[in-house]
Amino acid sequence: MVRKTTKKLSQKPTAPKRPWYRRLLSWLWAKRWWIMILIVATLGGFFIFGGDENKRAEYSTVRVTRGDLRQVVTATGEIQPVNTVNVGSQVSGTIDNLYVDFNSTVKKGDILLTIEPSVLQATVDESRASLDSAISQRDLAKSEYNRSKELYEADIIARSEMEQAENTYKQAEASVNRMQSQYERAVTNLGYATITSPVNGTVISRKVDVGQTVAASFQTPDLFEIAEDLTKMQIETSVSEADIGVISDGQPVTFTVDAYPTETFEGVVRQIRLSPTVTSNVVVYTVVIDVDNTDLRLKPGMTAFVTIIISEKENVWKATNSAFLVRSFNGIIDEADINGATPQTHLMLMRDDKVVLIPYQKGLSTATETEIISDEIQMGDRIVTGRVGATTMSSGNQMRMGNPMGGPRR
Numbered sequence: 001m002v003r004k005t006t007k008k009l010s011q012k013p014t015a016p017k018r019p020w021y022r023r024l025l026s027w028l029w030a031k032r033w034w035i036m037i038l039i040v041a042t043l044g045g046f047f048i049f050g051g052d053e054n055k056r057a058e059y060s061t062v063r064v065t066r067g068d069l070r071q072v073v074t075a076t077g078e079i080q081p082v083n084t085v086n087v088g089s090q091v092s093g094t095i096d097n098l099y100v101d102f103n104s105t106v107k108k109g110d111i112l113l114t115i116e117p118s119v120l121q122a123t124v125d126e127s128r129a130s131l132d133s134a135i136s137q138r139d140l141a142k143s144e145y146n147r148s149k150e151l152y153e154a155d156i157i158a159r160s161e162m163e164q165a166e167n168t169y170k171q172a173e174a175s176v177n178r179m180q181s182q183y184e185r186a187v188t189n190l191g192y193a194t195i196t197s198p199v200n201g202t203v204i205s206r207k208v209d210v211g212q213t214v215a216a217s218f219q220t221p222d223l224f225e226i227a228e229d230l231t232k233m234q235i236e237t238s239v240s241e242a243d244i245g246v247i248s249d250g251q252p253v254t255f256t257v258d259a260y261p262t263e264t265f266e267g268v269v270r271q272i273r274l275s276p277t278v279t280s281n282v283v284v285y286t287v288v289i290d291v292d293n294t295d296l297r298l299k300p301g302m303t304a305f306v307t308i309i310i311s312e313k314e315n316v317w318k319a320t321n322s323a324f325l326v327r328s329f330n331g332i333i334d335e336a337d338i339n340g341a342t343p344q345t346h347l348m349l350m351r352d353d354k355v356v357l358i359p360y361q362k363g364l365s366t367a368t369e370t371e372i373i374s375d376e377i378q379m380g381d382r383i384v385t386g387r388v389g390a391t392t393m394s395s396g397n398q399m400r401m402g403n404p405m406g407g408p409r410r
Contacts, residue, residue: 059332061350061382062323069364069371070312073247077237079257079291079302081227085199087112088220091192093119095212100224102206106197112224115193115214124190127183134179138172145169201228204300227300233291235267235304238277238284246310247272253289255304260297267291269308313364317372323347323383324362324370332384333357347372348384355384 093115100112148165151157205225208214214221235255239247253267271288278284289306291298326343333348333355346357363371 058388059350059355060385060388062319062385064317064319064349064372064377064381064383066315066317066379068312068314069316069318069366069369071246071310071364071366073239073243073308073310075237075239075287075306075308077235077289077304077306079233079235079298079304080300081204081230082232082234082290083199083228084204085201085226085228086222087195087198087224087226088222089115089192089195089214089216090220091115091120091189092214092216093117093193095208095210095214098206098208098210100203100206102203104203105201106203106226107200108197110197112195112197112203113208114195117190117193120186120190120193124183124186127179127186131176131179131183134172134176138169138176141165141169141172195223197226199226199228201226202230230296230300231292231294233293233298233300234270235289235291235306237287237289237304237306238279239287239308241276241283241285244272244285244287247287247308252309253306254309255289255291255306257298257302257304259299259302265291265298265304267306311364313371316363317374317377318369319372319383320368321365321370323385326385329357332387347374350382350384351378351380 096114096116098113099110100106106112145162145165145168148157148162152159152162203224204227206223207225208223214223235253247269249269249271251269253269254264255267256264267289269287270290273286273288276283276285287308289308324343326348329338329341329343329348337357341357341359345359347360349356349358358374358376360372360374360377363373365371
């Protein structure tokens, strides 16, 4: 009896069965991540493949916008004075005095430096002495000639003696002329010992110091570099032959320099030089740009990043260049609706969930966008470039991106 009672006491009571809705909630909670994935996949499939509202996704489109277009050519160049004069020396010697320095303002005729003149003065004195000697010899030869001429006329001497005296006199006269030239040259060289400014301007470079010897035996050494007028500067840029055809005199130019990164300066094209050069197998031409530098902020030697404005239009219809690569309407529009239209004369537009054709012309074109000239363009139109996932043109038939008007691709 004792064992039987103990066995009954060790048995656990049976738990009550949970309601069905609680069991369902527990199962859903345990499988919550798989259910969320299934819901997302279902919604994604609906938006991608379901409904007439998504028919537009079957086509690749490019939006038509309205805005400004600017066709430009970019280049770099160095800012330089319009006229720069290199001042040199025609005589040799030691520099005695300097009267100007860097950034000195000079006028035409102002003394820049003097060369020690003792050697040149000695040459002048020597030439003068030789000239005086030649004059004396000439005067003596002239007297001898006049005496011989009188004796010959009196039949006292032979004609040959008279001619000899005449010849001696002519040689003495020629020697005087030679000595006179040497003396004048020596005086001129002495004057060259004083270097003066040939123009009004500013000294931008000084290449000598006091005590330095100047040797002008074979070529004229440069002593100073004078900018005639720093209020008028120029930029010499190199433009490739692909872009030079659209550049002409008088076109506006904007440029920046590193010294003033937040400011934009203006200029104008003055000259296109006809002498070409070859740089890295590319033929380039020099374009000269005039710059007003009244405030003297631009310094010689600064690097200018130039933008030459070829043409610009405001508030026009435009689209990216990729919108004009379609070569055929087949497979997008029914043959009956095409009715002879070509991609060169008509655009396919997505309008009110329908593809329509409108006539158009290309206008101004840049490296990224092209103007659309058409009276039928409306705000919100999108250009159809093909079906999603379909190849609408072969690589051999792709239009070359660039400027259809022949302008630069910049």
